[in-house]
Amino acid sequence: MISRHLPAVCVTFLLSLMIAGPALAQASKRHEQAVQQKPFGTRDGRPITLYTLTNANGVEVDAMNYGGIIVSIRVPDRKGQFADIVLGHETLEGYVPNPPYLGAIVGRYANRIANGTFTLDGKTYTLPKNDGPNTLHGGVDKTFNKVVWDGEPLKGKPGVTFTYLSKDGDDGWPGNLKARVTYTLTNDNELVIDYEATTDKATPINLSQHSYFNLAGEGNGDILNHELTLNADRFTPVDKNLIPTGELRPVKGTPLDFTTSTRVGERIDSDYDQIVLGHGYDHNWVINRKGDGLTLAARMYEPTSGRVLEVSTTQPGVQFYTGNFLDGSVTGKKGHVYKRRYGFCLETQHFPDSPNHQDFPNTILRPGETFRQRTVFKFSTK
Secondary structure, rough: OOOOOOOHHHHHHHHHHHHHHHHHHHHHHHHHEEEEEEEEEEEEEEEEEEEEEEEEOOOOOEEEEEOOEEEEEEEEEOOOOHHHHHHHHHHHHHOOOOOOOOOOEOOEEEEEEEEHEEEOEHHHHHOOOOOOOOEEEEOOOOOHHOOEEEEEEEOOOOEEEEEEEOOHHHHHHHOOOEEEEEEEEEOOOOEEEEEEEEEEEOOEEEEOOOOOEEOOOOOOOOOOOOEEEEEEOEOOOEEHHHOOOOOOOOOOOOOOOOOEEEEEHHHHOOHHHEEEEHHHOOEEEEOOOOOOOEEEEEEEEEEOOEEEEEEEEEOOOOEEEEOOOOOOOEEEEHHHHEEEOOEEEEEEEEOOOHHHHOOOOOEEEOOOOOOOEEEEEEEEEE
């Protein structure tokens, strides 16, 4: 009850609090809630759910159980203004098909397998070719980016676990592979990605996350003025088909040297043979590491917004890709046309074509073993 003796301005103020109170409480509750879910369509006769992870700072990550796709990541700039920093679509239909692999989990084998073949324990396996003479990101039909995963929100914290059974023979891969990928959003503004898998037959495995970032905000121009540091003294040079030659080449003296912060566009159109072959940056860097734990792989800074993305991982490599094959044929959120180099990827991984390179870190998972890798995307400003 409001006293009739209060000044009119106080009455107005109190009334506004009474009206706004439920809305403020609802907003506070929204930030406290670990995971929200909503229907996002159907695919292959199964419901698709969009999971919204929200931390105490209001940072939000949207991910769905189709392809394990990260649909959006909303983080603040140095002034506290939030923006979505990953390329994508506002509807499920936008991701069918999804030739650039926007936001998806890629596997069974992320990156390329030369000539779509590998030999394991004396047997040669043939995979579908979908990248010239190569197999890219696992194949064609049952690749992890285009299947429906089972989703289960985490209890007590913002996170979701996606699980999928890739059957023996899918796209030519051996073994029934049980895959589990968990996204967890921390109050330190970290998106933690945990990969796990088991198999009943020996099989290669290489899982990664294929989000395209633009720290100025998705659809807000190219990423050439972003500034990159890579914790890598070497990279794996490629041939004309973008397959590693087997060499671990020092980056020093090449346009692939990001050991100190360098503007992405500074050398992206040089006549260095690797830049010409990749149409820009589309290479695997060998992360400098000591031990098997989380190690900083990359740090990207966007000077206009002040946003910073740091990538740490247990994996041995990171593929830095500058969206060289985005050609304006994809129209994304809010009608934004994604043109060449409008986004970048930092795909933590084992090296491309490792099953055909005995000197590369092992990617063969055998029965009784568990594949485990972790990657952390940390968002901040400066």
